[in-house]
Amino acid sequence: MSLKHAILVLLNRHPGTGYDLAQRFNSGLGNFWNASHQQVYQELKKLDKAKLVEFQVEAQSDKPDKKVYRITRSGQRDLKAWLAEPAQATRIKDTLLVKVFGAQDEGIPALVAELDRHIERRRKVLEKYREMEQPYFKADASARREHLMPYLTLRRGIRHQLEWLDWLTETREFLAENRLPAKPVPSPRKR
Amino acid sequence: MSLKHAILVLLNRHPGTGYDLAQRFNSGLGNFWNASHQQVYQELKKLDKAKLVEFQVEAQSDKPDKKVYRITRSGQRDLKAWLAEPAQATRIKDTLLVKVFGAQDEGIPALVAELDRHIERRRKVLEKYREMEQPYFKADASARREHLMPYLTLRRGIRHQLEWLDWLTETREFLAENRLPAKPVPSPRKR
DNA sequence: ATAGCCATGTAACCAGTTACATGATTGA
DNA sequence: TCAATCATGTAACTGGTTACATGGCTAT
Helix, strand or coil: CCHHHHHHHHHHHCCECHHHHHHHCCCHHHHCCCCCHHHHHHHHHHHHHCCCEEEEEECCCCCCCEEEEEECHHHHHHHHHHHHCCCCCCCCCCHHHHHHHHCCHHHHHHHHHHHHHHHHHHHHHHHHHHHHHHHHHHCCHHHHHHCHHHHHHHHHHHHHHHHHHHHHHHHHHHHHCCCCCCCCCCCCCCC | CCHHHHHHHHHHHCCECHHHHHHHCCCHHHHCCCCCHHHHHHHHHHHHHCCCEEEEEECCCCCCCEEEEEECHHHHHHHHHHHHCCCCCCCCCCHHHHHHHHCCHHHHHHHHHHHHHHHHHHHHHHHHHHHHHHHHHHCCHHHHHHCHHHHHHHHHHHHHHHHHHHHHHHHHHHHHCCCCCCCCCCCCCCC
16 A cells, blocks of 8 residues: 555645645546545544644635645655655556456447447546646756656556557457457567 | 456356465456455355355365355356446556655665566566467467457556556666656557 | 465455535635 | 535445465475
8 A cells, every 4th residue: 555655745745735635636646546535634644643744724714724734854754765665566457357358249249338438538538648748848947857757657647548548449349340359469669 | 346246257257166266366367357365265255145156065085175166147147237337447556656756866766776677577477478378379260269358358468568668668768867758658650 | 394286264454435424615 | 506616524334455374285
């Protein structure tokens, strides 16, 4: 698990409320690590007890009061140590693939429709990522350097969607046209 | 979740023991849906109670007795209904990406070493998948038709490893040489 | 000897999801 | 009036991991 560290990473960039963190988990880092607000609030409580984060209550007249959390020194030490640890490679864990694996003849038309839905969704996500990519190239060198790490992970997201779309469309074709793959997956040659 | 259905999918192909299923979760389907033996035994117990699977005890003199599970009619109905349901698209959830996102200047050399380890591992997995791909192309048309669905998912696995390697190597280069990406991720043109 | 495979399980814990709960402000 | 956004939380449940436990056979 690394919800703990995902939160530390976010607070290390800049302080924020639990609500705010939950929002950030819907974009940026959230594109490859997600958490609900319930989880975030619980985790912040734990992190506070462990003195890895601290907060200040800000009273607001128009909106509810908020607790603005920030990372502590000890939190930064913990984060640094975690970043240096080796991470284990994750496996794919995907329901759609279980369905493709298990599909029977009668289920093929329904599966093709399902693949179409996924193609649609992946296209939209890709579009969103492409829009997120633009500001990086409009920025000057120093801003690019500052946002390099998030941008590198965004590149992973873009590649990931492209790869999905590639597989989804070829698989859709094979099943819809009742054809069999004729060749192994091509290895891209080095540029 | 779909451990329940992953097990039904496996037992629908052919019967097996809990131990056997746990093994199968380390290859084939297991390359994109994993489960430990502890989980499998618990789940089989539940599935048995729900009458979706049944088992027969086979006594063995040399090895411990075993329970061979098979899917029931009602299990097949359940599986069929599940296969027809839409699946939601999964998000990436990956510790390595959190680390890349959160890395600070002092941590870059360690991160490069980490990326190298991941490149090594992904290469090995790819090699394994490439070996798994060969029998498919050595088989005749009817055997290919029979193993089509598992092979299609294997193609996803291969593409996935290729995509990872692509990203890992480019990211490694950017960080090791302290260069910035000069262009957006290229879109592959249609073949 | 020792490690690995076959074969089964329990118990404790941690992570994550869903449902429930409150309450003010703002815009359609 | 209804939905959305800001802001916080609790409770119950489900899924998944780690540790513990047993025990015989086979190959190095």
